[in-house]
Amino acid sequence: MTALSHTLTDSATMLRRNLRHMQRYPSLTLMLLGMPVVFLLLFVYVFGGTMGAGMGGPSGGGRSEYIDYVAPGIILMTIAAFAQGTAVSVAMDMTEGIVARFRTMAIARASVLTGHVIGAMLQTVLGLAVVLGVAVLIGYRPDASPVEWLAAAGVLMLFAFALTWLTVALGLAADSVETASNTPMPLMLLPFLSSGFVPTDSMPTGLRWFAEYQPFTPLIETVRGLLMGTPIGGSAAQTVAWCTGLTLVAYLWARKLYNRDPSASR
Numbered sequence: 615m616t617a618l619s620h621t622l623t624d625s626a627t628m629l630r631r632n633l634r635h636m637q638r639y640p641s642l643t644l645m646l647l648g649m650p651v652v653f654l655l656l657f658v659y660v661f662g663g664t665m666g667a668g669m670g671g672p673s674g675g676g677r678s679e680y681i682d683y684v685a686p687g688i689i690l691m692t693i694a695a696f697a698q699g700t701a702v703s704v705a706m707d708m709t710e711g712i713v714a715r716f717r718t719m720a721i722a723r724a725s726v727l728t729g730h731v732i733g734a735m736l737q738t739v740l741g742l743a744v745v746l747g748v749a750v751l752i753g754y755r756p757d758a759s760p761v762e763w764l765a766a767a768g769v770l771m772l773f774a775f776a777l778t779w780l781t782v783a784l785g786l787a788a789d790s791v792e793t794a795s796n797t798p799m800p801l802m803l804l805p806f807l808s809s810g811f812v813p814t815d816s817m818p819t820g821l822r823w824f825a826e827y828q829p830f831t832p833l834i835e836t837v838r839g840l841l842m843g844t845p846i847g848g849s850a851a852q853t854v855a856w857c858t859g860l861t862l863v864a865y866l867w868a869r870k871l872y873n874r875d876p877s878a879s880r
Contacts, residue, residue: 621722628729632703636737646699647741649802650692651748657684657811658752665812678753685749686838687810690830692745693738693770694801697777700734704785705794727782727872734778735771742770756841766840769853773833776857777801779864786871804830829856 636643657665662677662684707713707726716726746754758766781798788794805811807821808830814822825831832852839846 621724621728624722624725625728625732627721628725629732632729632733633736635703636733643699643737643741646695647692647744649695650688650741650745653691654685654688654745654749655752657688681749681753682755682842683838684811685746685754686834686841687805687808687830688749689742689745689770689837690773690810690834691802691805692741693774693777694798694805696734696738696741697774697781697801698795698798699737700730700778701781701785701788701794701798702791703734704730704782705788705791708786708788709791723873727868730782731775731778734781735774738774738778739771757843758841762840762843766837769833769836769840769850772854772857776860776864779861779868783864783868783871786868804828805834808834810834829860832856 658677658681662680665680704727707730713726750756756763781801784797785794788797808814808825808828810830814825814831817825832849833856835844835849836846836853838844839849
């Protein structure tokens with residue numbers, strides 16, 4: 615067996631392990647999924663009529679206009695929510711000693727993190743499908759061609775991959791499960807300080823500057839443009855740059871943390 619086939623086999627085993635954990639403990643998945651669904655319903659049915667009134671559009675604005683605007687932001691928030699669960703899962707492995715046991719076994723070192731990443735990506739895809747389905751049920755109407763759907767899916771997966779590696783690193787760096795559950799929280803807050811819920815030109819100058827230059831805004835504008843046919847401009851290039859840079863930094867950080875001396879203080 616070659617080194618590559620050995621790594622692939624061990625990675626598949628670790629993936630099955632992570633999927634079984636999700637099946638045995640569905641409460642975490644349901645909690646992570648429930649958060650964006652609640653935000654979607656809250657913003658559409660509680661704030662949508664008022665916030666959509668100023669958006670204009672063919673029907674004069676209102677809830678129907680606002681759901682088309684806000685849904686991409688909620689979809690990106692879904693990815694951030696499931697990434698938080700990845701940090702918790704990795705931290706549990708590290709603090710419970712299972713990773714130390716894996717280090718003594720004849721398995722590929724890369725397979726442990728690979729199993730977490732692929733499992734988290736599959737969980738994120740499931741979450742995105744559910745949130746998108748709920749959005750469509752309450753009135754979201756994307757106007758995208760098959761090619762645009764594929765492009766939007768590619769952007770979402772690229773972002774999910776980057777955020778998953780970042781939260782894997784955060785889970786490895788955490789000294790407890792509680793710490794791991796708290797450190798990714800800013801990822802859930804950033805969509806609120808972006809163009810996800812209101813246009814950035816309605817914000818005060820300082821907040822507008824921050825919103826325009828943080829990573830969620832180009833991501834949301836790219837997904838919104840692909841699904842709803844609005845102009846994207848330079849958002850796509852910014853999105854690829856953000857995701858590529860974040861993936862590289864997060865992967866190198868996670869690998870360094872995972873390969874550190876296990877006897878070192880956590």
